[in-house]
Amino acid sequence: xxxxxxxxxxxxxPNTSYVVTVDEHDRLRGLHWxxxxxxxxxxxxxxxxxxxxxxxxxxxxxxxxxxxSAFQYGHNGVQVRFADGTRDLELVFAEAIEEEGDxxxxxxxxxxxxxxxTRYRSHPGTDVxxxxxxxxxxxxxxxxxxxxxxxxxxxxxxxxxxxSQLHGEWGAETQLTRTTIPHGETVIGSRxxxxxxxxxxxxxxxxxxxxxxxxxxxxxxxxxxxTWRITVEKGPTGSVVVSVGFGHDPIAxxxxxxxxxxxxIAAGLHTxxxxxxxxxxWHDYALAHVLPHPEEVRPILYNSWEATEFDFxxxxxxxxxxxxxxxxxxxxxxxxxxxxxxxxxxxxxxDWTPNPDRFPDGLGPxxxxxxxxxxxxxxxxxxxxVNPDSDLYRxxxxxxxxxxxxxxxxxxxxxxxxxxxxxxxxxxxxxLDELLSENEIDFVKWDMNRPxxxxxWPGSDDPDRLWFDHTRNLYAILDRLRADHPALxxxxxxxxxxxxxFGMLRRTDQVWISDNTDxxxxxxxxxxxxxxxxxxxxxxxxxxxxxxxxRREVPLDFRFHVAMAGVLAVGGDLRIWSDxxxxxxxxxxxxxxxxxxxxxxxRRQPLRAGAVTGVQYDRGDQTVVLVWRKARxxxxxxxxxKLHGLDPDARYRDGRTGRVHHGAILATxxxxxxxxxxxxxxxxxxxxxxx
Ligand code: DGJ
Numbered sequence: 001x002x003x004x005x006x007x008x009x010x011x012x013x014p015n016t017s018y019v020v021t022v023d024e025h026d027r028l029r030g031l032h033w034x035x036x037x038x039x040x041x042x043x044x045x046x047x048x049x050x051x052x053x054x055x056x057x058x059x060x061x062x063x064x065x066x067x068x069s070a071f072q073y074g075h076n077g078v079q080v081r082f083a084d085g086t087r088d089l090e091l092v093f094a095e096a097i098e099e100e101g102d103x104x105x106x107x108x109x110x111x112x113x114x115x116x117x118t119r120y121r122s123h124p125g126t127d128v129x130x131x132x133x134x135x136x137x138x139x140x141x142x143x144x145x146x147x148x149x150x151x152x153x154x155x156x157x158x159x160x161x162x163x164s165q166l167h168g169e170w171g172a173e174t175q176l177t178r179t180t181i182p183h184g185e186t187v188i189g190s191r192x193x194x195x196x197x198x199x200x201x202x203x204x205x206x207x208x209x210x211x212x213x214x215x216x217x218x219x220x221x222x223x224x225x226x227t228w229r230i231t232v233e234k235g236p237t238g239s240v241v242v243s244v245g246f247g248h249d250p251i252a253x254x255x256x257x258x259x260x261x262x263x264x265i266a267a268g269l270h271t272x273x274x275x276x277x278x279x280x281x282w283h284d285y286a287l288a289h290v291l292p293h294p295e296e297v298r299p300i301l302y303n304s305w306e307a308t309e310f311d312f313x314x315x316x317x318x319x320x321x322x323x324x325x326x327x328x329x330x331x332x333x334x335x336x337x338x339x340x341x342x343x344x345x346x347x348x349x350x351d352w353t354p355n356p357d358r359f360p361d362g363l364g365p366x367x368x369x370x371x372x373x374x375x376x377x378x379x380x381x382x383x384x385x386v387n388p389d390s391d392l393y394r395x396x397x398x399x400x401x402x403x404x405x406x407x408x409x410x411x412x413x414x415x416x417x418x419x420x421x422x423x424x425x426x427x428x429x430x431x432l433d434e435l436l437s438e439n440e441i442d443f444v445k446w447d448m449n450r451p452x453x454x455x456x457w458p459g460s461d462d463p464d465r466l467w468f469d470h471t472r473n474l475y476a477i478l479d480r481l482r483a484d485h486p487a488l489x490x491x492x493x494x495x496x497x498x499x500x501x502f503g504m505l506r507r508t509d510q511v512w513i514s515d516n517t518d519x520x521x522x523x524x525x526x527x528x529x530x531x532x533x534x535x536x537x538x539x540x541x542x543x544x545x546x547x548x549x550x551r552r553e554v555p556l557d558f559r560f561h562v563a564m565a566g567v568l569a570v571g572g573d574l575r576i577w578s579d580x581x582x583x584x585x586x587x588x589x590x591x592x593x594x595x596x597x598x599x600x601x602x603r604r605q606p607l608r609a610g611a612v613t614g615v616q617y618d619r620g621d622q623t624v625v626l627v628w629r630k631a632r633x634x635x636x637x638x639x640x641x642k643l644h645g646l647d648p649d650a651r652y653r654d655g656r657t658g659r660v661h662h663g664a665i666l667a668t669x670x671x672x673x674x675x676x677x678x679x680x681x682x683x684x685x686x687x688x689x690x691x
Pocket of ligand 1: 305335336380447449493494495496512514515
């Protein structure tokens with residue numbers, strides 16, 4: 001909604017408005033991000049008091065395009081250096097272009113040949129607004145781009161602003177914490193070449209009082225799988241600005257004459273109903289506007305990694321496939337160790353042909369066996385990597401990131417290929433295309449097991465570009481493979497959850513969220529993951545007990561019930577599972593198939609009652625509740641569990657007992673769980689709304 005002569009625009013979504021103005025100095029300023037406003041109400045924002053030198057609380061000058069203000073001492077979202085050494089921008093507003101859900105503001109530098117476009121995009125049916133930035137060098141001399149944040153979001157004044165973030169490490173990804181925002185700049189990000197296990201590109205801001213079910217929250221996520229930075233800045237009187245972008249300090253990009261730098265999407269979301277409704281809105285956005293095949297439910301996969309690691313033959317894989325099929329699995333994935341000289345992690349990475357000792361007749365017999373069992377066939381690859389002990393490295397030692405006269409650090413005996421080089425990217429694409437064309441492969445698990453170190457590109461006159469072009473070329477390879485092999489489905493993995501973001505999700509079908517498969521640890525990892533990403537992509541394996549990583553012993557039902565909150569998979573050594581566990585596993589797999597549409601495509605609500613935690617998924621008339629309780633204290637009985645979002649006037653039949661419950665009672669008093677009093681109790685409860 002542009003208001004003529006006022007230079008005021010409102011990006012309206014079903015429930016929210018994001019109102020911006022171009023002020024008298026041609027600066028793009030955020031005036032409102034919150035509940036939807038009428039055009040008349042939006043115009044009234046211009047009457048509010050504001051002074052850059054004596055700010056009214058919560059009304060400091062706030063720039064959506066953080067450039068060009070002589071008095072802006074905080075983080076600047078767009079920073080450039082021109083060929084003569086002049087820094088920063090002085091922008092002149094050229095025009096606002098509106099077309100089909102897009103609103104693009106075009107600015108040009110007052111003196112230098114640079115055009116800046118910032119685009120807001122809204123989609124029907126979601127409150128998520130996407131923002132990107134494009135910088136175009138309209139001259140001939142090089143311009144150095146030091147920072148190009150996709151979005152600088154202006155959050156309205158809050159009394160005690162609080163930041164929610166997802167942090168972690170290998171084996172402990174997506175840990176959710178909420179902390180009061182300190183004054184100054186709080187920076188989270190990745191300098192590792194990947195999204196990272198340590199931080200995920202998503203934050204939520206609230207006023208310190210939001211709960212799962214109430215209160216306004218503001219949230220943003222970056223759709224990018226390389227390095228990134230989110231700067232949360234709290235001004236002297238409490239206002240919060242969140243600047244989101246790719247790249248990390250101190251790298252810079254050189255923009256040649258005629259070149260354009262396009263940033264990835266930063267998505268922003270305001271919701272009024274607490275953290276769970278924000279999470280749900282992110283899930284809906286992912287399903288409607290990010291994932292390539294959102295309408296498909298994911299198959300139950302079996303993955304061989306924890307069963308065999310590197311020690312297997314083709315016959316071992318076939319035996320596992322037989323057991324997996326008998327349990328009801330629908331997709332069999334052979335993990336690492338099938339190619340080149342890869343019988344341990346010291347050799348073979350980069351050589352994507354079947355190991356001749358393990359597969360003397362190629363992959364055909366195993367694939368035929370798996371397909372014969374009624375399952376699809378998937379395979380593990382790690383295309384961005386090379387072991388120095390490999391044919392590929394021996395042929396092209398210069399294809400890895402490195403700096404002249406510097407050591408090349410190995411992690412897990414491997415180096416990172418310079419995928420930013422077009423010839424390397426072409427080679428990788430060709431090898432994978434060949435593998436997929438010559439074999440009936442339905443699914444690829446694409447792994448990436450080590451961060452960048454000594455990331456140099458000898459011979460390049462713009463080596464910092466690798467931090468951007470590696471990810472862009474990765475995306476291009478994935479896009480090409482998908483286009484040429486339309487039935488192919490892809491899982492993104494990076495030593496567990498090191499590369500989970502909306503950029504990757506745009507071109508993959510599911511993600512491996514952690515190498516930690518301990519069901520108790522998984523509850524927290526899954527809960528953090530679900531703050532932004534939907535259950536539809538959250539791979540969750542049931543593995544052996546004691547768990548190989550934590551040595552914790554956890555009953556089979558508990559392990560299944562935790563994994564059933566996502567895309568259920570099996571990853572244990574089925575060759576040693578007892579007949580009893582096999583049979584119970586098959587029952588639980590069949591239970592999951594019944595609840596799968598609700599879990600993968602429904603609305604998620606986190607649940608808690610005393611020591612019991614769980615999730616509720618609703619879709620149509622189906623409500624599924626999965627609950628877990630590690631241990632009780634003092635023999636106290638479990639409290640009733642209150643459910644969320646049910647129709648108070650409807651009645652629901654409990655599939656376990658046949659009892660009929662009133663929605664109003666389930667919401668205000670709760671559901672009796674009837675859990676086993678022993679430790680590690682769990683349950684899956686199906687409620688059906690009666691007509
Ligand atoms: C790391 C992954 O997260 C594991 O699932 C497994 O695929 C190994 N890599 C194989 O090397």
